[in-house]
């Protein structure tokens with residue numbers, strides 16, 4: 001299975017986890033060290049000293065520089081070695097690779113590719129906006145990024161893994177429109193609001209209509225919208241950072257608008273989200289172990305697997321017009337399909 005494309009921004013850490021000490025992270029399989037220079041801005045370098053390859057994350061930040069813990073070589077925010085204590089001056093150009101790094105929405109993002117980033121990281125929806133309440137979660141999933149994204153955008157599992165929380169056991173036919181572009185897979189459901197689930201009883205005004213949209217956004221973000229009229233709107237956005245093939249750091253921002261009682265709703269909603277997330281963590285951990293035990297994936301996909309196979313295809317065959325794709329030219333045709341799924 002193809003990994004997600006590297007030429008994009010990925011979250012390497014939460015801003016609040018990066019203080020005065022260097023922080024080790026693994027992004028797209030590569031060891032990275034994050035640190036803040038004197039002005040507080042984050043930098044990201046390959047976590048390997050050029051000298052004898054001790055991880056730079058074992059060192060410390062001194063005078064705006066990252067100092068290796070072994071022989072004290074120092075590096076600036078762009079990875080250039082600026083001091084070798086055992087020599088009067090640094091001979092020639094010595095350094096370690098640096099990643100383009102920005103801080104936005106409370107996260108430190110690094111650009112995983114070799115090219116220059118064409119734009120900024122995609123903002124999380126409605127974060128910090130008036131009328132919206134938001135909270136964030138970080139979870140390490142013992143599963144690959146594709147398995148995570150498919151899970152976050154998959155309705156049929158909810159009746160089993162989250163039995164009773166979202167939907168009642170009585171399955172119904174739900175028409176769905178799937179639209180696939182170079183950057184996005186979008187599924188719009190023509191769904192009636194569920195009355196029997198825990199979530200519905202807690203959160204829904206009577207007589208509300210439901211607009212439910214699931215989206216995959218390149219390279220590795222899922223976004224789920226449940227809108228019940230203009231005053232009630234819940235959005236769950238998860239950015240997946242591949243650590244290894246079988247480990248993914250998932251940064252989730254939940255944004256919602258709930259009349260004027262956002263703070264009150266959060267008291268119920270946040271623990272509920274965490275509980276639902278734990279159920280997904282458990283089933284994905286089990287799936288990873290089971291697939292490994294049986295000798296690797298041999299999946300059977302059917303028409304109700306609306307999103308996973310399309311993500312795999314976008315990763316495998318990036319289309320012209322994709323953000324970060326260097327192919328340029330005409331944008332790929334948009335695929336639209338109507339499907340009825342039962343859940």
Ligand code: FES
Nearest residue numbers: 049051052068071
């Ligand atoms: S290994 Fe880093 S200074 Fe020697």
Ligand SMILES: [Fe+2]
Nearest residue numbers: 151158161280
């Ligand atoms: Fe789930």
